Amino acid sequence: MIHVDNIHKSFDGTHILKGVETQFEKGKTNLIIGQSGSGKTVFLKCLLGLFMPEEGTISYDGKIYRDLTLEEKRNLRQEMGMVFQGSALFDSMTVSGNVMFPLEMFTKQAKSEMQDRVDTVLKRVNLVDAHHKYPSEISGGMQKRVAIARAIVMNPKYLFCDEPNSGLDPRTSIIIDNLIKEITEEFNITTVINTHDMNSVMEIGEKIVFLKNGHKEWEGTKHEIFKTDNKAVTDFVYSSDLFKKVRQMYIEERN
Amino acid sequence: MNYLASIGSYAIMIKEVFKKPTKWSIMKSLILKEIDELIYGSLGILIFISFFIGGVVAIQTALNITSELIPKNLVGFATRQSIILEFAPTFCSIIMAGKVGSYITSSIGTMRVTEQIDALEVMGVNALNYLVFPKIVALMLYPFIIAIAMYVGIFGGWFAGVFGGFSTSADFIEGIQLDFIPFHITYSFIKTMVFAFVLATIPSYHGFYMKGGALEVGKASTTSFVWTSVVIIIINYILTQLLLG
Numbered sequence: 001m002i003h004v005d006n007i008h009k010s011f012d013g014t015h016i017l018k019g020v021e022t023q024f025e026k027g028k029t030n031l032i033i034g035q036s037g038s039g040k041t042v043f044l045k046c047l048l049g050l051f052m053p054e055e056g057t058i059s060y061d062g063k064i065y066r067d068l069t070l071e072e073k074r075n076l077r078q079e080m081g082m083v084f085q086g087s088a089l090f091d092s093m094t095v096s097g098n099v100m101f102p103l104e105m106f107t108k109q110a111k112s113e114m115q116d117r118v119d120t121v122l123k124r125v126n127l128v129d130a131h132h133k134y135p136s137e138i139s140g141g142m143q144k145r146v147a148i149a150r151a152i153v154m155n156p157k158y159l160f161c162d163e164p165n166s167g168l169d170p171r172t173s174i175i176i177d178n179l180i181k182e183i184t185e186e187f188n189i190t191t192v193i194n195t196h197d198m199n200s201v202m203e204i205g206e207k208i209v210f211l212k213n214g215h216k217e218w219e220g221t222k223h224e225i226f227k228t229d230n231k232a233v234t235d236f237v238y239s240s241d242l243f244k245k246v247r248q249m250y251i252e253e254r255n
Numbered sequence: 256m257n258y259l260a261s262i263g264s265y266a267i268m269i270k271e272v273f274k275k276p277t278k279w280s281i282m283k284s285l286i287l288k289e290i291d292e293l294i295y296g297s298l299g300i301l302i303f304i305s306f307f308i309g310g311v312v313a314i315q316t317a318l319n320i321t322s323e324l325i326p327k328n329l330v331g332f333a334t335r336q337s338i339i340l341e342f343a344p345t346f347c348s349i350i351m352a353g354k355v356g357s358y359i360t361s362s363i364g365t366m367r368v369t370e371q372i373d374a375l376e377v378m379g380v381n382a383l384n385y386l387v388f389p390k391i392v393a394l395m396l397y398p399f400i401i402a403i404a405m406y407v408g409i410f411g412g413w414f415a416g417v418f419g420g421f422s423t424s425a426d427f428i429e430g431i432q433l434d435f436i437p438f439h440i441t442y443s444f445i446k447t448m449v450f451a452f453v454l455a456t457i458p459s460y461h462g463f464y465m466k467g468g469a470l471e472v473g474k475a476s477t478t479s480f481v482w483t484s485v486v487i488i489i490i491n492y493i494l495t496q497l498l499l500g
Contacts, residue, residue: 048377049377050373050376050377074275074379075379077377077378077379078378078379080377082373082374082377082378084370084373084374085370086369086370088369088370088371088373088374089371090371090374091365091369091371101378102378104278104280104281105277105278105281105378105380106378106379160377
């Protein structure tokens with residue numbers, strides 16, 4: 001579980017995060033949504049430890065990040081997996097090399113053991129024939145799967161995804177969403193996804209945190225988002241006619 | 256003030272490069288890869304340029320000897336001095352700032368733009384050590400290619416002098432051996448080692464801390480070339496004053 005307590009973050013005098021408070025539960029897909037410029041990416045980078053909040057604390061299963069020693073912070077980082085918006089695969093390495101990288105860096109396993117683990121996770125993300133290909137030789141959807149495989153290869157406790165559907169077609173987006181949800185449940189990890197894809201919200205949003213102008217405007221489940229009267233949330237989520245109709249149908253069905 | 260801030264963050268970067276080393280088994284392969292890319296990959300262009308610059312120095316010197324009182328061995332002597340003291344260590348380093356420097360900036364800058372550096376940091380890898388340290392180690396072999404550049408440059412001078420009819424082989428070789436001061440070689444290699452460090456770190460700094468997209472990668476490469484050249488020229492002056500002055 002990740003517990004976020006009243007965090008503030010500024011850049012060059014601009015207050016980006018203004019006292020965000022929430023918690024992300026284990027074994028659930030937690031979503032951060034909000035308009036561009038709402039502070040989602042800064043919030044995610046704070047959760048990853050890439051940015052240090054000026055005020056407030058973030059704790060990971062009771063361990064407060066700010067109070068950890070440098071060594072403990074590094075160890076904690078090794079318990080985190082991250083799927084970047086653009087996948088961030090290493091261009092100079094093959095698919096297999098990319099997934100094996102964290103194992104080579106942080107374990108003392110034999111090459112054969114590492115290869116077995118790589119084969120297992122690549123199979124888990126349904127990529128079996130791409131071991132020797134380079135990132136430039138595979139599609140965007142496959143790159144995302146490799147990024148997920150790399151993120152889970154070390155058996156992380158926490159998985160972070162920054163807009164995992166960006167640049168993907170709707171069908172591939174759904175496959176990636178479901179894959180992340182399945183992995184979250186299967187490995188019982190705390191997953192936090194930064195997204196503004198409403199399909200993801202409807203499909204996998206077990207907990208949704210809505211950020212507006214750097215503060216938490218609303219939080220709830222995907223079922224609660226249909227019922228909320230919060231204007232900022234409804235303006236954002238139901239900005240398209242399609243989702244307005246989906247909401248209408250949901251409400252009629254419930255009544 | 257911006258320059259002072261940049262110098263400060265450059266110094267912090269250097270400190271970080273030597274902290275929390277990457278596993279030796281990985282570092283070893285990174286160093287070998289960088290030696291291949293930065294040293295072996297630069298050999299051809301430096302040999303090519305050294306040969307022709309050596310030739311031009313010999314021809315220019317010969318054409319400017321108008322007085323009968325000046326000994327003919329001056330062509331070899333001037334070629335040797337020019338090549339050893341300035342051309343090989345300094346001029347080659349400026350060329351390397353363009354070739355190797357822009358490669359370093361653009362490759363690290365592209366990694367920054369595509370979040371590959373963030374990926375390293377999230378994993379708990381010291382990205383500066385992983386990316387910059389192998390380049391510094393690889394460029395410590397830079398004096399070897401400068402030694403080759405010295406040899407080829409003087410050979411180019413001999414070739415142009417003798418086959419161009421500007422000097423005899425005997426005069427040229429006598430000039431090469433005339434008043435030879437071994438410390439000039441030491442001075443040259445000291446400069447080369449310092450330039451090697453500059454060539455590895457300044458372009459890395461510009462790549463690592465760049466912000467923006469593809470256009471900014473190009474701009475960072477240009478800025479990196481300018482600053483690497485400026486620093487090399489200033490250090491060249493300071494070291495010459497300190498070591499020979």
